Amino acid sequence: MATRKITRREFIVGAAVGTAGAVTFGSGLARAAMMGGGGMMGSGSGTINPPPGGTLKEPPVLDGRAGVISLEACQAPVSINGTTAQLLTYNGIFPGPTITVARGDILRINFKNSLPMNGGTNILGHPRYHTNIHTHGLHVSPQGYADNVMRMFMPGESDYYEYNLTKQPGGTFNFYHPHVHGAVSEQYWGGMVGALIVADETNVLAGITTHTLILKDITISGGVPEPYTSTMEFMHGKEGNTVMVNGQVNPVLSVRPGEVRRLRLLNASNARFYNLSLEGHALQVIGTEGGLLDRPYPLSRILLSPGERLDILVKASATAGTYRLLSLPYARQGMMSSPTITLLTMKCEGAPVKDTIPSVINPGASRVVMNTAMLKKQSLTLSMGQGRGYINGISFQSMTSAAMIHSEVGTYEVWEIVNNSGMDHPFHQHVNPCQVLSITGGDAGYASFLTTAPAWKDVVIIPKWGKVTMLVPVMDYVGDTMFHCHIIEHEDIGMMGVWMIMPPKM
Ligand SMILES: [Cu+2]
Incomplete structure (x- = not known):
């Protein structure tokens, strides 16, 4: 087969269009295969593996x-x-x-x-x-x-x-x-x-070089973000053909062999899930949305759905080399897996150092232990249909035309969230983070981590056809606020409800 040297830009866009297109619309499989996408094509997987780009930059x-x-x-x-x-x-x-x-x-x-x-x-x-x-x-x-x-x-x-x-x-x-x-x-x-x-309230992490990594995909068309043209884009959630960290494609992060770095990861994509893994390294999770954990939790892989954040320590290998931060295949809807995507390249080079991962991070962090049988229960069911998203059968139109729940400030509640659809929904509640009590369905590693670590969460994946129960402390603030799916398109088509937090009963 005749070849010519493809430019870096052609490579990324070509590969991305082929595979990302396959995820949502089932098209572009041949193109992805042509790009050397490798493996599991029938399930919609492929590979987006752009060459290493520029040095990682961070927002001011x-x-x-x-x-x-x-x-x-x-x-x-x-x-x-x-x-x-x-x-x-x-x-x-x-x-x-x-x-x-x-x-x-x-x-x-x-x-x-x-x-x-x-x-x-x-x-x-x-x-x-x-x-x-x-x-x-x-x-x-x-x-x-x-x-x-x-x-x-x-x-x-x-x-x-x-x-x-x-x-x-x-x-x-x-x-x-x-x-x-x-x-x-x-x-x-x-x-x-x-x-x-x-800012941290512990000195344990002081002195560790820290990076903010904002994961975001986009498709540029005609010099602007590709416009929305169909209701189907809102039903699926829009995924872009260019996947970036801090606005860069596959940036390079240089570290010394043996060095410990702290990575704060945010999924700022509308709909794309990241199934994170760093070649040759454990991800030592030290924090989730609502705070730092008691200790590092070493994971080889962890999901990060839209709106979720992770605070991670990585101890660079003693062996110099390049190690890719990957998003591994994951099927957020139906059976169609996303491609393997190289997000960032960690270049391990220079004189070795002997950093250690702290064994204790936030000793005050613990799982709330209480008899949940006596607590007020809120039941929420998520569903999709006719171009709209629903909670308890109601599609959000306004603050008075929406699924509504009432809570009393200063109390704990158990929320049971049922996903009555064939796609995962990252559920987000404003103001008060929760702890996850149980997860039925979905990714076993994600469930295991969130049901054992003292992790405070404000976005939790509700697996397709699955269920999550969570403990919600309703603390300090009254007023009307929201809960919704954090696939942003789903929020816009109505998968959102009103949370009315009332003053304490006298
Ligand atoms: Cu959703």
């Missing part, structure tokens, strides 16, 4: 402790894998700046919506560029000027947000993104996401 930091932060939602030119595209951004960059704060701070953000005035409506019939900010993972008030997703900014409008972080645990890895129902998918897909880190 906005220090929330230094005063008021300014965030501006705006369209801006961003280089995606060598092509300039007009993305939707915070402050003109992708990913958005990383906000850093500490427990006890008051975080103040001046926010301006500078998205285009003439955006019209999207295919769901919602104004395209109405937006706001959701501080995903912050245990703060859902009311007033705090994490109030009922606020809405039209293009040209600006106002402030103010978050009291008195009760927000340190060492948490959170993020911010838009949350105006019906308009989130396109804005999120287009690039509006940034990390939000609350």
